[in-house]
Amino acid sequence: MILENKGEKVRIGLFGGTFNPPHLGHQRAAAACVRQLELTRLLLIPAFVPPHKFMPAGSATPRQRLEMTEIIARKIPRAQVCDLELSRLGPSYTCDTVEQLAGEYPGADFWLIMGTDMFLSFHKWRQPEKIARYCRLAVVAREEQEKEKIQRQQIFLKETLGVESDVVSCPVTVLSSTQVRQDVMDGGGESELDEDVARYIQSHGLYQPSSRLEELGKAVREHLTEKRWRHTLGVEEVAASLARQYGVPEEEAREAALLHDATKCLDIQEQLKLCRQYDIIFDYGEQNTALLHGKTAAALAQDKFGSSPQVVQAIARHTTGDRDMTTLDKIVYLADCIEPGRDYPGVDRLRSLCRQDLDQAMIQALSDTIEHVRQKGGEPDRRSQEALDDLRSKKENGK
Incomplete structure (x- = not known):
């Protein structure tokens, strides 16, 4: 102009x-x-x-x-x-x-x-x-x-x-x-x-005190480092934006984002203690213990915070993905990948894809993650591969 x-x-x-x-x-x-x-x-x-x-x-x-x-x-x-x-x-x-x-x-x-x-x-x-x-x-x-x-x-x-x-x-x-x-x-x-x-x-009822999200944020922040809390707020803001674009309740997206890393800062012994407490089956393999916080955070979301089944599932799937992911599941997974603090090769391309086609963005994110794990000599979690195969199949069949 x-x-x-x-x-x-x-x-x-x-x-x-x-x-x-x-x-x-x-x-x-x-x-x-x-x-x-x-x-x-x-x-x-x-x-x-x-x-x-x-x-x-x-x-x-x-x-x-x-x-x-x-x-x-x-x-x-x-x-x-x-x-x-x-x-x-x-x-x-x-x-x-x-x-x-x-x-x-x-x-x-x-x-x-x-x-x-x-x-x-x-x-x-x-x-x-x-x-x-x-x-x-x-x-x-x-x-x-x-x-x-x-x-x-x-x-x-x-x-x-x-x-x-x-x-x-x-x-x-x-x-x-x-x-x-x-x-x-x-x-x-x-x-x-x-x-x-x-x-x-x-x-518009803005800036009201004692909302559920504020209470959740206060509870989670006590157990996170400053860096992890900043990441969490970034995920929340991106998840809310994607929720508005793709017709998902924004409150659910924000709640799942706030709670997705609630147990991330716990050591492996504390994670395993939560597994025993909530009867979580540990099936990630020794090299993938960092993925466990998805399940333990989901268990806390359900038991301690009374989150809905949709929110609990999105939290549980944010580390690996899975078959038949809901739109909320995809939003939380991708928001974790592209929040403003992320800076890695390909992140800008993934951010652009998220605005254009959520499924294609998931295919790209899962493909990149699987390739990254293999390049480091690791074995990707089976759920990630299953999620990728499922998304590709549905894309090819027009579902």
């Missing part, structure tokens, strides 16, 4: 974030950027799952975050919403976004807008030098005491990465989406939100 502005240079601001929810702090910062940078257009870009953090349980869906962002865009001069990153199942890397937008808006000047914390860590981002080729940075300084740190970082980024940057002054009350969500849960938060966003949150 080429923008015209009476012969003048087109100036575009890129304002990304989770917008979970968008609040008055976002609106004030965006309006200040439009005014002080003399922007032709401001693109508000909600992320699907940002690479630097994971969406907390009970968050608004990507579609709901998009719709709330559209509400505030109507109230910010020259602003519009860009859904580019919501179309990705993988993480929302800024370097990819700015490259794509530079191709869509040839000849435009870009400013990437961010808060102080993000600016101070910019050199640690993925391919910051690539971002610098396409954009100047615009850091929103909300407090006077931030400016000295910002100036030092400006010098550092200029000398090390050739980054050009500008400071936008926006002396407003510091707000965070985390605090706004908590205030809404506590029965307040209206003063921190646009009135139409507040009504949207209320009408």
Whole structure:
């Protein structure tokens, strides 16, 4: 898309974030950027799952975050919403976004807008030098005491990465989406939100306290490492997205994702103890003990958390697959393979397949896994091969 502005240079601001929810702090910062940078257009870009953090349980869906962002865009001069990153199942890397937008808006000047914390860590981002080729940075300084740190970082980024940057002054009350969500849960938060966003949150029942998913998340998190918990939240968000696309109850997908690795951090002796407690037959073979947590987590989901048979089965099958997999089974299996923290050869191709054809994505994922195990000198679990054969047969017969 080429923008015209009476012969003048087109100036575009890129304002990304989770917008979970968008609040008055976002609106004030965006309006200040439009005014002080003399922007032709401001693109508000909600992320699907940002690479630097994971969406907390009970968050608004990507579609709901998009719709709330559209509400505030109507109230910010020259602003519009860009859904580019919501179309990705993988993480929302800024370097990819700015490259794509530079191709869509040839000849435009870009400013990437961010808060102080993000600016101070910019050199640690993925391919910051690539971002610098396409954009100047615009850091929103909300407090006077931030400016000295910002100036030092400006010098550092200029000398090390050739980054050009500008400071936008926006002396407003510091707000965070985390605090706004908590205030809404506590029965307040209206003063921190646009009135139409507040009504949207209320009408959709967002950010309500003590939901089942929140309770499950709290229970599971106590038994996982920080890395494993981040993985779990990534699986939850992808599973929810796939559930919406393929017509599966989102609540079931989120529950199965939250519980799928509930016993992953237990050692083999603790796993075997659960096998005895729940009469689980250990038939994986010594080399495949890492797969056992699927069955033990499923047993806990049924016994301790009262999960439905559909959820229990999806958890049990997420490590190996099996014959006659349901759509929920496939979603949990694939979400585990492609959550934003995964980074291996072929993952982007698999993410794309998941959006196009769930069965073909399963065939690809199972084939890759079986081949990987064999290359390492192992013997794939029989259920994985049976699942693959079953899917291929149904595909060939048009079922």
